[in-house]
Amino acid sequence: MAEIRLEAIKKNYGRTEVIHGIDAEISDGEFIVIVGPSGCGKSTLLRMVAGLETITSGDIHIGDRIVNDLEPRERDIAMVFQNYALYPHMSVFDNMAYGLKIAKVPKAEIDSRVQEAARMLELEPYLDRKPRQLSGGQRQRVAMGRAIVRKPAVFLFDEPLSNLDAKLRVQMRLEIKALQRKLGVTAMYVTHDQVEAMTLADRMIVMNAGVAEQVGAPLDVYANPASLFVAGFIGSPPMNVLSHEIRPGREKLDPGAVIGIRPEHIDLVAPGAGLIDFDVAFCEPLGAETLVHGVTAAGDKLVVRIDGAVTLPADGVPMGLAIDPAHILAFDASGRRSEV
Amino acid sequence: MEKRVVFNNRWLPYLLVAPQLLVTFVFFFWPAGQAIYQSAFIPDPFGLKTQFVGLGNFEYLFGNRYYLESFSTTAIFSVLVTVSSMSFALWLAVLADRVIKGSSAYRTLLIWPYAVAPAIAGVLWLFMFNPFTGIIAWMLFQVGYVWNHNLDGGQAMALVVAASAWKQISYNFLFFLAGLQAIPKSVIEAAAIDGASFWRRFWTIIFPLLSPTTFFLLVVNVIYAFFDTFGVIHTITQGGPQQSTTILVYKVFADGFVGQDLGSSAAQSVVLLVLVGILTVVQFRFIERRVHY
Numbered sequence: 304m305a306e307i308r309l310e311a312i313k314k315n316y317g318r319t320e321v322i323h324g325i326d327a328e329i330s331d332g333e334f335i336v337i338v339g340p341s342g343c344g345k346s347t348l349l350r351m352v353a354g355l356e357t358i359t360s361g362d363i364h365i366g367d368r369i370v371n372d373l374e375p376r377e378r379d380i381a382m383v384f385q386n387y388a389l390y391p392h393m394s395v396f397d398n399m400a401y402g403l404k405i406a407k408v409p410k411a412e413i414d415s416r417v418q419e420a421a422r423m424l425e426l427e428p429y430l431d432r433k434p435r436q437l438s439g440g441q442r443q444r445v446a447m448g449r450a451i452v453r454k455p456a457v458f459l460f461d462e463p464l465s466n467l468d469a470k471l472r473v474q475m476r477l478e479i480k481a482l483q484r485k486l487g488v489t490a491m492y493v494t495h496d497q498v499e500a501m502t503l504a505d506r507m508i509v510m511n512a513g514v515a516e517q518v519g520a521p522l523d524v525y526a527n528p529a530s531l532f533v534a535g536f537i538g539s540p541p542m543n544v545l546s547h548e549i550r551p552g553r554e555k556l557d558p559g560a561v562i563g564i565r566p567e568h569i570d571l572v573a574p575g576a577g578l579i580d581f582d583v584a585f586c587e588p589l590g591a592e593t594l595v596h597g598v599t600a601a602g603d604k605l606v607v608r609i610d611g612a613v614t615l616p617a618d619g620v621p622m623g624l625a626i627d628p629a630h631i632l633a634f635d636a637s638g639r640r641s642e643v
Numbered sequence: 644m645e646k647r648v649v650f651n652n653r654w655l656p657y658l659l660v661a662p663q664l665l666v667t668f669v670f671f672f673w674p675a676g677q678a679i680y681q682s683a684f685i686p687d688p689f690g691l692k693t694q695f696v697g698l699g700n701f702e703y704l705f706g707n708r709y710y711l712e713s714f715s716t717t718a719i720f721s722v723l724v725t726v727s728s729m730s731f732a733l734w735l736a737v738l739a740d741r742v743i744k745g746s747s748a749y750r751t752l753l754i755w756p757y758a759v760a761p762a763i764a765g766v767l768w769l770f771m772f773n774p775f776t777g778i779i780a781w782m783l784f785q786v787g788y789v790w791n792h793n794l795d796g797g798q799a800m801a802l803v804v805a806a807s808a809w810k811q812i813s814y815n816f817l818f819f820l821a822g823l824q825a826i827p828k829s830v831i832e833a834a835a836i837d838g839a840s841f842w843r844r845f846w847t848i849i850f851p852l853l854s855p856t857t858f859f860l861l862v863v864n865v866i867y868a869f870f871d872t873f874g875v876i877h878t879i880t881q882g883g884p885q886q887s888t889t890i891l892v893y894k895v896f897a898d899g900f901v902g903q904d905l906g907s908s909a910a911q912s913v914v915l916l917v918l919v920g921i922l923t924v925v926q927f928r929f930i931e932r933r934v935h936y
C-alpha cells in the first residue's frame with residue numbers, strides 16, 4: 304500500500320522532450336487512470352514510474368521513498384503489459400510463481416499464493432498450460448495473476464485490455480476494478496479509451512502531447528472540462544463546439560474563442576421556440592438514444608442526443624434548439640476555459 | 644494446415660526438382676558411392692591395379708593407433724571450436740543487443756570475418772602467431788611465455804581452435820542477435836519487474852527462448868568443425884606436430900592425397916559419413932526435444 308507523488312516529471316528522448324513536466328498526487332488505494340490520445344506520452348509516464356525508463360528531471364515518490372534511481376524490482380510495483388508479456392516457455396503456474404521464487408518465498412507459500420490467485424481469476428484448470436495454449440482473455444488473467452501474487456504496493460497497467468474483443472473488454476474492465484477494490488492496492492492505469500477511463504477511474508489524468516491537461520474525478524472532468532481538448536476527448540459523441548455566440552444578451556465571441564455544449568443538454572423543440580434554429584441533416588438511432596445531426600442557423604455543425612423512444616425528426620426538417628445557458632461553456636482562443 | 648500445390652502437367656514437378664537432384668547426385672551420391680566402393684579395395688604400391696579386401700581397410704583402420712587418436716583429436720577440436728565460437732558470439736550478441744546507437748555499424752563489422760576464406764583466416768592467424776615473426780608470439784615472449792606451435796601440440800591445437808572459432812563467430816553472432824531481437828522487450832521488462840537480475844533474466848528467460856537458435860547453431864557448428872576447418876588446419880599446422888591437430892577430415896586428405904593410400908582414405912570417408920549421420924540423428928532426436936516451443 305502506498306501513495307504516489309509525481310513532481311515536475313519530464314522526459315527527453317535525445318533532444319525531443321515528450322513529457323513536459325507532470326505533477327500528480329495519487330493517494331493510497333486510489334485507482335487513477337491516465338487517458339489521452341495515442342502518442343501523448345501515457346506509456347512513457349507509466350514506464351518512468353515502473354523504472355523501465357529513466358527520468359530526465361523531476362521526482363517520483365512511492366510511499367515515503369524517492370524512487371528515481373531505484374531498479375524496477377526495488378520499487379514494490381507490478382505491471383500488466385498490453386501484450387501481456389507472459390514467459391512463453393513457462394507454464395501458467397511458473398509464470399505466476401517466477402517473481403516469488405526470485406524473492407525466495409518458501410515453496411509452500413508460493414503454492415498457496417498462486418493457487419489463491421488462480422482461484423480468484425478462475426485459472427485453476429489451466430495452471431499446467433503454456434501461454435500459447437490459452438485464449439486472449441485467459442492470458443490477460445495470467446498477467447493479472449502474476450501481478451497480484453507478489454502483493455505489490457502499486458499496480459501499473461498499460462492498456463491491458465486493448466488486445467481483447469469488445470465484449471471481453473467490458474467484462475475484464477469490471478473484474479479489474481473489483482479486484483483492485485478488494486485488494487485495496489494503489490493502481491495506475493493507462494488507456495486511450497475514454498469510456499474505460501470514465502468507468503474505472505477514481506480520478507483521471509487527461510493527457511495531451513506530454514502535458515496533463517486536467518486531473519480530476521471522471522464526472523467532474525466531464526461536467527467541467529478545463530480545456531477544449533478535454534471537452535472534445537472525454538464524452539462520446541464529443542461536446543459540440545460552436546464558433547458563433549448563442550447566449551442571449553451577448554455580443555460576438557472574441558476571434559478564435561468558441562463555446563461548447565454537450566449533446567444531452569439540448570432539446571429539440573418547434574422552430575422558433577428555442578434559443579436558436581437548426582436544420583436536421585440526419586439521425587443515428589442507437590436504441591436507447593438517438594443522435595440528431597444538423598447545422599445551426601449560423602452554420603455550426605451540432606449533435607443533439609434525444610431519447611430513443613421519441614419519433615425521429617425527418618431529414619432536412621427545420622427545428623428549434625432549447626438550451627439552458629447555464630450548460631454552455633466558453634473557451635478562449637488558446638483552448639482554455641474562460642468565464643465569458 | 645498443409646499447403647499443397649497441384650500441377651497440371653505430370654512432368655513439370657520432376658523437371659523443377661531435377662537441378663537440385665542433379666547437384667545432389669553429382670556432388671554427393673556419386674562421390675559417396677565411389678568412396679564406399681573404393682573402401683573395399685587396396686591399390687598396389689605403384690597404383691597399377693587394385694585388390695579386393697572386403698572390410699579389410701576398416702579392420703586395419705580401427706586397429707590403427709593414429710586413427711583412433713584422430714578420433715579423440717576431432718572430438719576435442721569440435722567441442723572446443725563449437726563451445727568457444729558459440730559462447731563468444733552469444734556474448735557479443737548480448738552486448739550488441741543492448742546497444743541501440745550505431746548497432747548496424749557494429750553488426751557490419753562483426754560480419755566481416757565470415758566473408759574470409761578458411762585458408763586466408765588460417766594465414767592471418769599464422770602471421771600473428773608465427774613463432775619467429777608473429778607479433779603475438781613476440782608479445783608472449785616478452786611476458787616470458789614461449790610460443791611455438793610447430794613444436795607444442797597443445798599450442799597448435801589452441802591456435803587452430805582459435806582461428807576456426809574466430810571465423811565462425813560472425814555467423815553465430817548474426818543468428819544470436821536475430822534471435823535476441825525476436826524476444827519481445829516487454830517479456831524481459833516483466834522479468835525485471837518480477838525482480839530478476841540481469842544474469843537471472845539471461846539464464847531463465849533469454850537463454851531458454853533462444854534455444855531454437857542455439858540448437859540450430861549447434862548442428863551447423865559441429866558440422867563446420869568436422870569439415871570446413873580443413874583450410875585452417877592445412878595452412879596453420881598441416882595436422883602437426885605429431886598429428887596433434889589431425890582431425891578426421893584432415894587425415895582423409897593426408898592419407899589419401901599425401902600418403903596415396905586411397906583405399907584407407909575412402910574407408911575413412913565412409914566412417915565420417917556414418918559419423919555425421921549419427922551425429923545429426925542424435926542432435927535432432929535427443930537435443931531438439933529439450934528445445935522450447
Ligand SMILES: Nc1ncnc2c1ncn2[C@@H]1O[C@H](COP(=O)(O)OP(=O)(O)O)[C@@H](O)[C@H]1O
Nearest residue numbers: 316317321339340341342343344345346347348
Ligand atoms: N524509445 C523512444 N525513443 C524516442 N521516442 C520515443 C520513444 N518511446 C516513445 N517515444 C515518443 O514519445 C512519445 C510518447 O510515446 P508513448 O508514451 O508511447 O505514447 P502513448 O503511450 O501515449 O501512446 C511519442 O511521440 C513517441 O514517438
Ligand SMILES: [Mg+2]
Nearest residue numbers: 345346347462
Ligand atoms: Mg502506449
